[in-house]
Amino acid sequence: MSIPEVLLHRDQDVLAEAAAARLVTRIADAQAARGTASVVLTGGGVGTAVLAALARTGARDAVDWGRLDVWWGDERFLPSGDPERNETGAREALLDHVPVDPARVHPMPASDGPDGDDPEAAAARYADELLFAARPGEAPRSSFAVPSFDVLMLGVGPDAHVASLFPGMPALEERHRAAVAVRNSPKPPPTRITLTFPVLQAAREVWVLSAGESKAEAVRLGLSEADPVKAPVAWARGRERTLFLLDGAAASRLPAGAPSAS
Numbered sequence: 001m002s003i004p005e006v007l008l009h010r011d012q013d014v015l016a017e018a019a020a021a022r023l024v025t026r027i028a029d030a031q032a033a034r035g036t037a038s039v040v041l042t043g044g045g046v047g048t049a050v051l052a053a054l055a056r057t058g059a060r061d062a063v064d065w066g067r068l069d070v071w072w073g074d075e076r077f078l079p080s081g082d083p084e085r086n087e088t089g090a091r092e093a094l095l096d097h098v099p100v101d102p103a104r105v106h107p108m109p110a111s112d113g114p115d116g117d118d119p120e121a122a123a124a125r126y127a128d129e130l131l132f133a134a135r136p137g138e139a140p141r142s143s144f145a146v147p148s149f150d151v152l153m154l155g156v157g158p159d160a161h162v163a164s165l166f167p168g169m170p171a172l173e174e175r176h177r178a179a180v181a182v183r184n185s186p187k188p189p190p191t192r193i194t195l196t197f198p199v200l201q202a203a204r205e206v207w208v209l210s211a212g213e214s215k216a217e218a219v220r221l222g223l224s225e226a227d228p229v230k231a232p233v234a235w236a237r238g239r240e241r242t243l244f245l246l247d248g249a250a251a252s253r254l255p256a257g258a259p260s261a262s
């Protein structure tokens with residue numbers, strides 16, 4: 001796994017704009033190199049702000065949206081279109097404003113979808129969709145085949161959770177399923193679906209996006225040798241690169257020597 005790199009930004013707005021610009025470049029580079037690209041979106045305030053910033057920038061036209069696969073790292077298990085769903089936020093912020101190929105946008109199943117209100121079945125369906133999308137020869141070495149995501153974005157909770165992988169919960173230890181259901185989530189709503197760590201760590205690049213003082217301790221743990229069961233963000237690492245894209249407040253507990261906010 002790659003050593004995390006810290007990039008600091010003056011505030012959340014600059015962080016969102018800079019991350020959006022970085023995402024455009026990363027997708028365009030992947031498409032130039034391999035004719036396609038694959039990203040994993042995150043819910044949360046910063047993750048959605050990055051998508052909105054991307055929708056606003058003229059540079060968005062450097063992306064061939066028809067050759068981009070869009071996945072989610074986690075989802076609230078609610079009816080389709082529910083404003084609390086990460087998919088709803090992503091469509092409103094970006095996906096409804098760019099010419100994506102609907103067949104290449106892969107939302108996690110909703111609670112009124114084919115599996116009804118069975119989150120375990122819905123998670124298994126998403127794991128199958130990931131398996132089907134894995135390109136032989138490209139899929140990274142892992143205990144199961146998943147697409148080789150170019151960028152996987154994660155927000156961080158004050159408790160150091162990423163996606164819907166919360167401290168001390170069973171989903172953290174999952175090694176054999178690509179996606180699992182989460183019940184009794186400490187962050188509402190209580191029922192969710194999440195990718196598991198083997199999938200997160202199969203991504204070429206993992207970007208941890210965090211802003212605000214409330215995340216400073218979680219960020220510090222994420223950049224230390226913390227126990228991932230207590231601080232799941234400590235396991236947020238990409239195969240090739242791991243970026244912590246932070247504002248000054250979220251970085252305020254990092255040891256001296258961290259780069260100064262840009």
Ligand SMILES: O=C(O)[C@H](O)[C@@H](O)[C@H](O)[C@H](O)COP(=O)(O)O
Pocket residue numbers: 042043044045046047074075076086154155156157161162163164187
């Ligand atoms: O579905 C979710 O709730 C998110 O995926 C979750 O992992 C989020 O990214 C963090 O909780 C940070 O959220 P904020 O950026 O809003 O603090």
